[in-house]
Amino acid sequence: MSDWLRERVMNFTFARGAIQQVPSALPWFEKLIIHNNVGCVLELGTGVGSLSVMFGILCPDRVITCDREDRLTRHIKSVLLRLGVDCVRGDLYDEGFRDLLMILINQVRINGQALLLLCDGGDKHKDFAMYAPRVLPGDVVACHDLASEFIPERSDILQIADNNKLERILVEEMNKDKTRLAVYKKRTAE
Numbered sequence: 001m002s003d004w005l006r007e008r009v010m011n012f013t014f015a016r017g018a019i020q021q022v023p024s025a026l027p028w029f030e031k032l033i034i035h036n037n038v039g040c041v042l043e044l045g046t047g048v049g050s051l052s053v054m055f056g057i058l059c060p061d062r063v064i065t066c067d068r069e070d071r072l073t074r075h076i077k078s079v080l081l082r083l084g085v086d087c088v089r090g091d092l093y094d095e096g097f098r099d100l101l102m103i104l105i106n107q108v109r110i111n112g113q114a115l116l117l118l119c120d121g122g123d124k125h126k127d128f129a130m131y132a133p134r135v136l137p138g139d140v141v142a143c144h145d146l147a148s149e150f151i152p153e154r155s156d157i158l159q160i161a162d163n164n165k166l167e168r169i170l171v172e173e174m175n176k177d178k179t180r181l182a183v184y185k186k187r188t189a190e
């Protein structure tokens with residue numbers, strides 16, 4: 001990781017925990033939620049849970065976050081509990097676990113409102129391949145670590161996006177402020 005990136009990522013905290021995103025990602029997540037009528041969030045990869053807190057503030061009682069490890073402090077755990085964020089433990093790349101997560105998120109989905117899926121687990125391409133095909137028209141998929149751990153131009157990723165009517169949005173805007181997110185929106189039926 002380059003020095004400027006380490007400085008931006010490692011020293012950035014929210015809700016008393018390190019957030020593993022560049023700071024500009026936070027206002028972008030808020031905009032994505034507001035402008036796409038997002039009512040619930042599925043976060044793949046909780047990390048230390050600070051971003052999950054932000055999602056919980058934006059969509060109380062309608063956030064599911066999952067990780068195979070528990071890195072949450074007591075403080076973050078109690079905040080997430082108050083916000084009704086469901087922290088689920090398991091292996092993201094187990095198909096049965098993926099199916100369970102999709103059932104859980106659909107239980108908190110509000111009719112007519114979209115889901116924001118954040119692909120931020122151990123293998124972002126695999127997150128996208130396994131989970132993005134399960135989203136519904138109007139839903140938004142954001143993949144973290146654009147250009148390092150997630151390459152939208154990879155042929156398998158282009159194919160999945162195309163097969164599932166996932167249209168890349170905000171490319172210029174994310175490039176401009178170096179927000180490391182690749183964002184897709186599933187087209188509604190023509």
Ligand SMILES: C[S@@+](CC[C@H](N)C(=O)[O-])C[C@H]1O[C@@H](n2cnc3c(N)ncnc32)[C@H](O)[C@@H]1O
Nearest residue numbers: 019020045046047051067068091092120121122
């Ligand atoms: C980059 S961190 C998530 C950061 C968090 N979303 C944030 O923005 O602060 C990635 C997380 O994915 C988890 N992870 C990696 N492989 C996994 C797997 N197979 N199943 C579940 N979680 C996994 C790691 O334990 C790690 O906490």
